[in-house]
């Protein structure tokens with residue numbers, strides 16, 4: 001049993017803030033999700049502060065196998081350069097992969113060109129494709145509706161399935177794409193704001209009701225959402241949907257073994 005720690009699947013929420021005001025003020029931290037799936041460590045969406053939040057929590061970038069960007073917006077990508085440098089031990093170790101939509105590499109790329117040669121490789125995310133990182137596989141089932149090219153991810157480990165619904169406007173394609181045991185949803189808005197391509201609480205409720213995961217975790221909160229107390233919203237959604245809904249907290253570590261109980 002000494003390898004239990006290595007083999008347990010966890011997700012650490014480096015930050016739970018989303019959108020411009022929240023991220024500029026750092027009332028909630030930003031920094032993305034750190035997955036440890038059967039010992040394979042993967043960083044998703046290294047927003048501003050990722051290097052600070054991860055080192056503070058003793059998460060080691062030189063153990064990462066890959067960094068995945070859902071899209072190029074600053075609150076998801078600001079720390080990509082320092083995290084890529086840290087993953088490669090300052091460029092001294094040729095290692096690690098970057099997965100990113102093509103438009104994050106095109107004019108005004110989010111990653112400095114000198115860092116690319118440190119990496120084992122870069123894979124471009126496309127709709128409907130599958131990728132693997134060690135014995136973990138993931139798909140980017142559908143392109144989201146967001147001002148830049150954006151994908152969520154559906155991961156399969158030996159024991160679990162989990163989805164990350166990154167920034168998007170609500171559309172029915174989400175329901176066909178992200179069926180899984182654990183659903184992580186970026187819920188920027190409390191109330192719907194049709195002028196913006198982000199999910200709100202009623203959207204999250206609809207997605208959770210339709211997809212019926214074992215657990216849903218809300219994160220990436222904008223200011224009004226934070227003021228509306230996401231933990232109370234999560235409690236209400238749990239009652240209304242019959243699904244266990246959790247609001248993420250900065251630094252929260254979710255152990256996927258909770259899905260088995």
Ligand SMILES: [Zn+2]
Nearest residue numbers: 071073146167
């Ligand atoms: Zn965005």
